[in-house]
Amino acid sequence: xxxxxxxxxxxxxxxxxxxxxxxxxxxxxxxxxxxxxxxxxxxxxxxxxxxxxxxxxxxxxxxxxxxxxxxxxxxxxxxxxxxxxxxxxxxxxxxxxxxxxxxxxxxxxxxxxxxxxxxxxxxxxxxxxxxxxxxxxxxxxxxxxxxxxxxxxxxxxx
Amino acid sequence: xxxxxxxxxxxxxxxxxxxxxxxxxxxxxxxxxxxxxxxxxxxxxxxxxxxxxxxxxxxxxxxxxxxxxxxxxxxxxxxxxxxxxxxxxxxxxxxxxxxxxxxxxxxxxxxxxxxxxxxxxxxxxxxxxxxxxxxxxxxxxxxxxxxxxxxxxxxxxxxxxxxxxxxxxxxxxxxxxxxxxxxxxxxxxxxxxxxxxxxxxxxxxxxxxxxxxxxxxxxxxxxxxxxxxxxxxxxxxxxxxxxxxxxxxxxxxxxxxxxxxxxxxxxxxxxxxxxxxxxxxxxxxxxxxxxxxxxxxxxxxxxxxxxxxxxxxxxxxxxxxxxxxxxxxxxxxxxxxxxxxxxxxxxxxxxxxxxxxxxxxxxxxxxxxxxxxxxxxxxxxxxxxxxxxxxxxxxxxxxxxxxxxxxxxxxxxxxxxxxxxxxxxxxxxxxxxxxxxxxxxxxxxxxxxxxxxxxxxxxxxxxxxxxxxxxxxxxxxxxxxxxxxxxxxxxxxxxxxxxxxxxxxxxxxxxxxxxxxxxxxxxxxxxxxxxxxxxxxxxxxxxxxxxxxxxxxxxxxxxxxxxxxxxxxxxxxxxxxxxxxxxxxxxxxxxxxxxxxxxxxxxxxxxxxxxxxxxxxxxxxxxxxxxxxxxxxxxxxxxxxxxxxxxxxxxxxxxxxxxxxxxxxxxxxxxxxxxxxxxxxxxxxxxxxxxxxxxxxxxxxxxxxxxxxxxxxxxxxxxxxxxxxxxxx
Numbered sequence: 001x002x003x004x005x006x007x008x009x010x011x012x013x014x015x016x017x018x019x020x021x022x023x024x025x026x027x028x029x030x031x032x033x034x035x036x037x038x039x040x041x042x043x044x045x046x047x048x049x050x051x052x053x054x055x056x057x058x059x060x061x062x063x064x065x066x067x068x069x070x071x072x073x074x075x076x077x078x079x080x081x082x083x084x085x086x087x088x089x090x091x092x093x094x095x096x097x098x099x100x101x102x103x104x105x106x107x108x109x110x111x112x113x114x115x116x117x118x119x120x121x122x123x124x125x126x127x128x129x130x131x132x133x134x135x136x137x138x139x140x141x142x143x144x145x146x147x148x149x150x151x152x153x154x155x156x157x158x
Numbered sequence: 159x160x161x162x163x164x165x166x167x168x169x170x171x172x173x174x175x176x177x178x179x180x181x182x183x184x185x186x187x188x189x190x191x192x193x194x195x196x197x198x199x200x201x202x203x204x205x206x207x208x209x210x211x212x213x214x215x216x217x218x219x220x221x222x223x224x225x226x227x228x229x230x231x232x233x234x235x236x237x238x239x240x241x242x243x244x245x246x247x248x249x250x251x252x253x254x255x256x257x258x259x260x261x262x263x264x265x266x267x268x269x270x271x272x273x274x275x276x277x278x279x280x281x282x283x284x285x286x287x288x289x290x291x292x293x294x295x296x297x298x299x300x301x302x303x304x305x306x307x308x309x310x311x312x313x314x315x316x317x318x319x320x321x322x323x324x325x326x327x328x329x330x331x332x333x334x335x336x337x338x339x340x341x342x343x344x345x346x347x348x349x350x351x352x353x354x355x356x357x358x359x360x361x362x363x364x365x366x367x368x369x370x371x372x373x374x375x376x377x378x379x380x381x382x383x384x385x386x387x388x389x390x391x392x393x394x395x396x397x398x399x400x401x402x403x404x405x406x407x408x409x410x411x412x413x414x415x416x417x418x419x420x421x422x423x424x425x426x427x428x429x430x431x432x433x434x435x436x437x438x439x440x441x442x443x444x445x446x447x448x449x450x451x452x453x454x455x456x457x458x459x460x461x462x463x464x465x466x467x468x469x470x471x472x473x474x475x476x477x478x479x480x481x482x483x484x485x486x487x488x489x490x491x492x493x494x495x496x497x498x499x500x501x502x503x504x505x506x507x508x509x510x511x512x513x514x515x516x517x518x519x520x521x522x523x524x525x526x527x528x529x530x531x532x533x534x535x536x537x538x539x540x541x542x543x544x545x546x547x548x549x550x551x552x553x554x555x556x557x558x559x560x561x562x563x564x565x566x567x568x569x570x571x572x573x574x575x576x577x578x579x580x581x582x583x584x585x586x587x588x589x590x591x592x593x594x595x596x597x598x599x600x601x602x603x604x605x606x607x608x609x610x611x612x613x614x615x616x617x618x619x620x621x622x623x624x625x626x627x628x629x630x631x632x633x634x635x636x637x638x639x640x641x642x643x644x645x646x647x648x649x650x651x652x653x654x655x656x657x658x659x660x661x662x663x664x665x666x667x668x669x670x671x672x673x674x675x676x677x678x679x680x681x682x683x684x685x686x687x688x689x690x691x692x693x694x695x696x697x698x699x700x701x702x703x704x705x706x707x708x709x710x711x712x713x714x715x716x717x718x719x720x721x722x723x724x725x726x727x728x729x730x731x732x733x734x735x736x737x738x739x740x741x742x743x744x745x746x747x748x749x750x751x752x753x754x755x756x757x758x759x760x761x762x763x764x765x766x767x768x769x770x771x772x773x774x775x776x777x778x779x780x781x782x783x784x785x786x787x788x789x790x791x792x793x794x795x796x797x798x799x800x801x802x803x804x805x806x807x808x809x810x811x812x813x814x815x816x817x818x819x820x821x822x823x824x825x826x827x828x829x830x831x832x833x834x835x836x837x838x839x840x841x842x843x844x845x846x847x848x849x850x851x852x853x854x855x856x857x858x859x860x861x862x863x864x865x866x867x868x869x870x871x872x873x874x875x876x877x878x879x880x881x882x883x884x885x886x887x
Contacts, residue, residue, distance in 0.1 A: 021445070021447055021448070022447040024447075025445055025446045025447040025448075026445075026447075028390075028446070029392075029398075029444065029446055029447075030445065032392070033383075034383070034389075034390035035382070035383020035384070036383070037387075037389075037517075037518070038389065038446075038596060039517050039518075039519075039599070040599040040815055041598055041599055042815050044815055044816035045599075045816055074383065075381075075383035076382065076383045076384075078382070079382055084378070084381065084382070088381040088382065092373070092377040092378065092381055095373075095374060095377070095782070095786060097244075097377070097380050097381070098244030098245070098246070098568075098786060098790060099243050099244030099566065099567045099568040099569075100244065100376060100379075100380030100385050100565060100567070101387060101516070101517040101518040101567025102517045103381060104383045107381055125824075126824045126825055127824075127825070129824045130824050130825055132824075133517065133816060133821055134517070135515055135516055135517050135794070136517075136790050136794070137789065137790040137791075137792075137793030137794040138790065139793055139822070139823075139826075139827050140789060140793070140827060140830060141786070142824075143824065143827070
């Protein structure tokens with residue numbers, strides 16, 4: 001066991017755990033952050049996606065030691081108080097969800113996508129989100145939401 | 159767009175979905191005064207087994223389905239045993255109550271799926287919530303409104319006929335200052351009304367809340383990660399459990415060595431009974447990943463599975479299975495029909511097992527309280543049947559078991575069995591601690607109650623005037639849903655052998671169960687494929703052929719509407735264009751879809767470019783919600799049509815994660831157009847399933863139109879497409 005310090009949703013945190021503990025379960029079980037979901041445990045589905053220094057990673061296959069000294073953002077860290085992020089707002093507006101279980105990962109994945117490419121084409125959105133699964137099949141609305149968030153963010157609505 | 163505003167009597171706290179934190183005390187306080195209307199829909203014979211266990215509070219009769227309460231603050235709370243798994247009834251059902259009560263929607267709260275707080279409900283499936291509970295809810299809310307108006311009449315000294323209701327305030331039509339709010343009328347009193355009559359539909363043209371696309375009430379919680387699912391519930395001291403599992407169905411545990419696991423810090427091992435006979439061996443730890451690690455340290459040996467079936471030999475096995483055939487509809491005389499036929503066309507259709515694969519695996523948390531009552535939070539579509547199941551498994555009386563259903567992360571019929579909740583409950587009692595069971599994805603793909611494999615044999619006769627004169631079909635494995643003959647065929651007969659419900663005669667090598675429109679996906683696909691084959695034999699455009707052979711005006715109307723939406727131009731198939739259509743009836747709703755596909759002859763890959771879908775579903779409570787269900791059906795339906803098939807061999811399930819089992823992805827997205835027909839004369843019908851039943855056929859028919867190859871096995875994988883292309887004459 002050793003202390004691992006990192007920034008979680010803008011707040012400095014230290015966890016003292018075995019280095020090979022898994023980021024997903026440290027977030028969920030040790031820190032009580034249940035917004036990040038378990039879906040497949042093997043990086044296929046994307047439900048567990050978090051931002052690591054602004055890029056998406058699958059927390060279910062990420063050892064917690066990998067986040068030492070770095071910035072982790074989970075779905076709980078996107079809104080500023082009651083003010084949703086542009087991506088969250090767009091998911092609400094376009095109803096980019098049904099059961100909501102993949103939604104945390106979708107919203108984080110979309111945020112990472114727009115971080116890397118603020119004005120993606122529809123094809124780039126489809127490609128960028130391909131490894132996120134949604135069984136309720138809200139795909140069209142999710143792509144619409146990401147397109148719309150991209151436009152709003154470019155328009156200065158950030 | 160936020161959740162309803164809250165006040166002191168609001169019992170649904172912000173950020174908590176809807177039921178998890180309400181305790182009995184809150185509930186008793188809420189319902190100790192105010193107007194309570196209990197209402198019952200007459201249950202179909204034998205389908206409901208009411209078990210009302212409202213402990214100390216047994217003041218209501220045992221055979222009602224839901225109730226609503228109006229408090230001193232004018233808030234309406236609706237208590238229903240249904241659950242929210244993405245289908246949107248958390249918004250739709252309050253819309254119905256708000257409409258009839260004349261209160262703003264944001265003043266209606268909805269408590270769902272809690273066996274302590276809600277009246278008995280058989281489960282959330284079959285597109286029944288709006289279709290069957292909706293009318294009762296209409297009537298109960300109308301009854302509540304009538305009671306309140308009567309009370310207002312007495313209080314204000316104004317005749318009932320001179321009163322109207324606006325935004326929850328009863329007001330005189332002539333003297334606007336004479337008014338009293340629902341809250342003032344209901345507060346400080348205890349009034350109970352019971353409603354049992356048949357619901358009368360109001361004039362649809364007068365609706366102001368029904369028919370509007372209100373935003374989903376679960377939106378903010380779901381995009382912020384605050385929405386709670388069963389796996390998110392963590393009572394103090396709770397332990398995650400991972401169970402020792404057999405590698406194959408039919409394999410039996412012979413030895414188990416947990417000594418290495420037990421040495422891990424924080425690990426507990428729990429054994430219950432004999433593993434050969436329903437016993438459990440589990441490793442428990444406060445952290446899930448450490449429980450996973452401990453499970454990997456458990457050494458086991460198993461007997462080999464005696465099962466010799468696989469996903470290739472299963473079809474011959476199903477056809478040979480000694481299970482009784484049952485009639486599922488007939489008219490005229492098929493032999494006479496065939497004599498009148500100019501030609502008889504015979505085909506055999508086969509489909510494999512399909513997994514539900516909800517994104518949330520089966521999860522449950524069980525905690526025994528100091529009061530001797532067991533609380534189980536479970537991802538389930540059937541909280542009340544689960545309560546009975548838990549009581550049976552634990553030996554507790556049913557009224558000592560409470561099932562709470564937080565948000566469910568997708569069900570599609572697959573969360574009706576409850577095995578994970580039973581595991582959590584048994585382990586919690588044995589461990590003396592709350593226990594969390596969240597199935598791994600590998601467990602999910604192994605213990606799923608799959609959509610059954612099926613073989614459907616059809617013989618149909620066509621006469622010289624291009625009319626279908628006989629239809630003889632035998633459905634093995636799928637059951638009869640979706641197989642009712644709605645074409646104008648004078649002589650037809652349908653027999654079934656086995657179904658998705660139960661595993662008759664041990665036909666299937668593992669559990670099967672309901673999968674979104676159970677059986678109908680297979681049956682509609684086979685029928686509509688065969689209809690297309692007949693149309694091609696008649697050298698007729700497949701739409702014109704259907705219209706010629708239909709006299710059902712609703713089906714004709716929905717087909718014609720779809721044709722207009724799609725811009726269908728008549729041509730006999732195969733036309734090389736790659737367009738196809740299919741129609742069906744499910745949950746009272748009529749549906750027609752048309753699709754355009756592209757087939758890559760070199761790889762055998764099918765790309766679905768465009769799907770247009772028209773539905774006649776009666777009055778629509780929330781059109782946007784209904785469209786979301788249609789879109790989801792179309793996109794999900796591409797999975798069983800093109801790729802999804804459970805591969806198995808000798809009791810082993812081969813694909814146990816998303817790497818091998820292909821569910822629809824973003825890159826599959828066709829252009830989707832949906833149309834809901836205006837149908838004000840028909841009450842609301844089912845909407846969660848109809849649009850999926852036509853997906854297999856609409857794509858298969860478009861592939862036939864593109865290539866001239868008729869593919870008679872689902873899913874239409876590239877290998878099967880190539881094989882079919884190779885066999886073209």
